[in-house]
Amino acid sequence: MKFSYNFLQSFFKEKLPTPEELASLLMMHFFEVEEVKKVGKDYVLDIDILSSRAGDCLSHMGVAREISAITGMKYEWPNTDIKSGKTEIEDQISVNVRNACSRYVLSGVEGLNVKKSPAYIQNRLRTCGLKPINNVVDIVNYVMLETGQPLHAFDAEKIEGEKISVRYARKREKIVTLEEKRLELNESVLVISDKQSAIGVAGIKGGIVPEVDENTKTIYLEAANFDPKVIRRGSRDIGIRTDASLRFEHGVPLEFAKIASDRVVSLITKIAGGRAMKGRIDQSFEEEKEREITFDAEEVRNILGTEVPLKKMEKILRALEFKVQRNESSFSVKIPFFRKDVERKEDVVEEIGRIYGYENIEPCQPKESIVVSQEKEEENIEDLCKNMWQGFGFSESYNYSFINETGASFYQKDNLLEVEKPVSLEFKYLRPSLLPELLRNLKENEKTFEEVMIFEIGKIFYKSSNNSAKEEKKLGIISSSDDFYSLKGKINVFLSNLFVGDISYSSYEKEDIFDGLRSATVSLNGEVIGNFGEISEKTRNKLKIKSKAVIADFDFERLLEFYKETKTYEPIARFPSVIRDLSVLVFGETRYIEVAEKIRKEGGKTLKELTLFDVYEGEELGKNRKSFAFRLYFQDKGKTLSAETINKLQEKIINALDEVSGWKVRKK
């Protein structure tokens, strides 16, 4: 909110610190001052009043009180003396509050002269961003800025019937605002109404009908307290936010209705002339109880970690208008009516702490003991994974947790979680997989880079079959510089280095983002942990991706279960190994694993290692034939193997392979 320096000064006899000094004091003890700017002969201080203090500090009086507490300078409440005439307001008009209003105060002034308001009022309004209109309207706004209580003045002669009501609008009820804007209201908008129709949207905006203009002689002045929820909803529904609605939304202390009403009447009769009507209509439907909080100075010391002198505490609280009773270190304080935010002793400690100054608290290391956590350090494993993929040449990407319709089109809509009113359709659904965004990364980057290698570890969200919402962590990988086998190689190194378990691969066979025929499912000890392979033609066409890229998708949480820091040591072999090569002719569709398993089975324990070094498909092999070239490493833990033993074993393997119909070991 914008505050006028001159306005703030009007509460003090002493000279205030300079605007800059004042801003820095407020910042350290109250709230942030976002700007200090010279406006004519005045300065504007833009103070960020947070919601906890909106009730008392969206007002110059509230901030003046803070200044007084911080600087020790004395401030005075504004004058509310009224000299009343003979006309009794209650003979003129009645008020009927039907809904959502906890207090309604109505006063009246007759015989006034509407003209321009004095320069000091006009200037202060302008400093605070309000436009001067005429003396009555300006004073009403001025007092709102002064006390924080929004008010409204009606031209008494323009009100139909001698009754004002507070009620909800009728369905499609219409009103024209002071700015001549036509509004159609709904039944949850609160209005002020005369006998005929709505004359104002309660707490938000006045209507044009009872407008105060240069011919106005008699006014009624409304100072009410409306239900914050109703004002917030109404303001949202009609799309109008005003200085008044802002204050009502946060809640205005009940007492201010009367104080502000008197202040306006006092100023109007002084400035615009006329006579105040006798008495006021004051309907209250709630009562504020005075709260009392007791605490000991020791509790203050325990929270702040410093000793604030008892007298100093007392002085701070009194300056903030708390009523203090102290017996040695034991305090009993009565909370002023305008401080709804102070509910318990911690709130009082904050008052002491901030005015005393947090800069006066000396840092002190905690004495509390440290508890060693028993939890698994998942974060560290995640780092190891990230570092490994970085080592493979991949860059870590962070993508949005949301996807748009295009991303969603790869999935069953029923399984997606949707967001209520997203700011942009780009964020309509929660991502059920990392892949759509990684595909987008590929598409964007392939304009600039020949090789795009990206990975991401992040959370995904979906609706499970029993309709419950799920959250899982995934590892996603995309590469335009790998093919299926080079990616498989990396995945195999990744899995076998960081995790413990038998790795197996099977065909993916579904057709979605992946090409079902050219993708695989990976398992550890038989448990599926992820899929990888080529992006399907359909996906690439749909997203207009040029590169023939491969992708991978791992269930990261499941993967973590296989992590083991300390694998058992395997003794280093003391005897040399012997190498033999073997080339096997098989059918075109024969899978590597079938042949390899056969060899392993026959080779037994002595066959230490088996590697494939060539796959050959030449015409001379015949139609639908190919050959696998294996390298076999024989080794025995206990002795050097003799040529004879190895020959025998090799013979056994060859025979077993030859026995399979259509397989043939090729003799060199």
Place this chain on the structure above:
Amino acid sequence: MQKEDIEKIKKKFLKEFESTETSKERKKVCKKYMEEELSSVFASLKNLSGESKAEVGKAANEFKHFILSQKESEKKETQEQSKLDVTLPGKEPRLGSIHPLTKLQKRCEKIFTRMGFVVADGPEMENEWYNFDALNFKEDHPVREMQDTFFIKQEDREKLSSKEKLLMRTHTSPVQARYMEKNGPPLRIIVPGRVFRNEATDSSHEINFYQIEGLMVGKDVSVANFKAVMGSFFRQLFEGNVEIRLRPSYFPFTEPSFETDVSCSICEKKGCSVCDQTGWTEIMGAGMVHPRVLENAKIDPTEFSGFAFGMGVDRIAAIERKIDDARLFYSGDLRFLKQF
């Protein structure tokens, strides 16, 4: 053997030497003449006498030195040829990159774990209870709307309890509540993680970003303790003698609440573009854990107290690395990512 014979041999040598193509061949020629021709010349010396012996001997020696010098220059030449141009670029392995937010997060985690903090984690998809109610956000408090929350569409949402109403967490603070429920005091945790705001994006606002939440609860944990712990943290993070200062603020889940500023490590409080000429950078929201938050987690606020804080990782990374557009963090643009 005459002096003229040696001249002939020399000519023959030169002819052979010059007809070679490789350094290896030239070495071979030198070797041949040294070992075969010259040794037979020297051997023949013993058949000569007097003046002719001296004359032929001298010529033979000169020839020997000639070959040696040829060999030497040849050697130099080969050495010269084997010399590497060290300015040629090396063959580089391909190395990827780690996201700058991961890097900063790790640095923060390391510093805090050295101070006895445990890294904790919680769901990104939260319910209203943990995100708001447990943290003392009152029902229908304007702050709930201020936070521009991503609520998840659910059937008959109004009928659900606040523990069933789902949303994307607006801060990492719900983990405070979750952790305290499971683990009683004393405790020190930090919670790095992704949070969400349903608001229009610009160069300093993203719909998702990262926070590091911290919580310390124990007997007599105070504002003075908070200042000390944060001072240690920021001095280590910014590698310098930075100062911290607390300013009053408001958060529903802390009381007292403060904004925490760190003195600008670039200009040392003199004022520069990074700190908007103020000498200070606002870096985290913090406060003493509100007693109602402790109560909600079944911790007795008369016995225990604590401090909590939350800072934006993206913002610190942006300041440190002079990144002027926060949206780059989530762009997946390799021109950006490969710099880290």
